[in-house]
Amino acid sequence: KAGVTQTPRYLIKTRGQQVTLSCSPISGHRSVSWYQQTPGQGLQFLFEYFSETQRNKGNFPGRFSGRQFSNSRSEMNVSTLELGDSALYLCASSPSDSSYEQYFGPGTRLTVT
Amino acid sequence: SQQGEEDPQALSIQEGENATMNCSYKTSINNLQWYRQNSGRGLVHLILIRSNEREKHSGRLRVTLDTSKKSSSLLITASRAADTASYFCATDEMGGSTLGRLYFGRGTQLTVWP
Numbered sequence: 001k002a003g004v005t006q007t008p009r010y011l012i013k014t015r016g017q018q019v020t021l022s023c024s025p026i027s028g029h030r031s032v033s034w035y036q037q038t039p040g041q042g043l044q045f046l047f048e049y050f051s052e053t054q055r056n057k058g059n060f061p062g063r064f065s066g067r068q069f070s071n072s073r074s075e076m077n078v079s080t081l082e083l084g085d086s087a088l089y090l091c092a093s094s095p096s097d098s099s100y101e102q103y104f105g106p107g108t109r110l111t112v113t
Numbered sequence: 114s115q116q117g118e119e120d121p122q123a124l125s126i127q128e129g130e131n132a133t134m135n136c137s138y139k140t141s142i143n144n145l146q147w148y149r150q151n152s153g154r155g156l157v158h159l160i161l162i163r164s165n166e167r168e169k170h171s172g173r174l175r176v177t178l179d180t181s182k183k184s185s186s187l188l189i190t191a192s193r194a195a196d197t198a199s200y201f202c203a204t205d206e207m208g209g210s211t212l213g214r215l216y217f218g219r220g221t222q223l224t225v226w227p
Contacts, residue, residue, distance in 0.1 A: 033213045043201070048213030056214045088153060094213065100144045100205050102215060104156040
């Protein structure tokens with residue numbers, strides 16, 4: 001099976017802009033989670049979707065949002081970008097409702113200038 | 114917060130030596146997982162150990178879990194230069210709605226010299 005794919009891989013945006021990142025999970029996986037990784041804060045959980053419903057949300061401001069489509073693909077959106085949003089954004093998919101194993105994509109490196 | 118902590122923060126060894134990394138966490142868990150990350154890329158899932166297991170093996174990897182001490186260790190035997198990476202432990206949290214959410218430590222940076 002193909003792994004988790006994320007697009008784009010690299011992105012440079014300016015403060016105040018918005019950005020949309022995309023994630024395609026492993027075929028058959030219905031859960032998609034998003035994480036932000038920075039040198040200062042490490043890996044932080046953003047949110048998780050299962051069957052198009054957000055089940056969990058981390059402690060991030062409302063500028064961070066996401067959604068999941070019926071084919072399990074997911075997008076996350078960050079509005080009004082700030083310099084501190086520069087990070088590696090990782091998406092992970094999980095096989096089932098009760099599985100804790102997560103399989104990660106290569107990430108999207110976002111740089112905000 | 115459930116976030117785990119790995120120890121040491123950095124480890125430098127020669128090829129062929131064994132590498133041991135430790136992880137501590139704070140609350141009760143269902144499972145603990147170890148991941149590897151090469152230089153700012155995605156995380157690769159290495160192994161999952163359930164809370165009712167004490168030890169698990171996968172190839173050159175050996176993971177132990179001590180729920181009474183809320184700690185785990187990852188042993189990589191006969192290390193290779195290709196094992197150079199950051200290693201993270203990740204936990205869930207027993208109880209509540211925590212499916213899909215993992216708590217990560219800061220990681221151990223392992224360098225294996227040829």
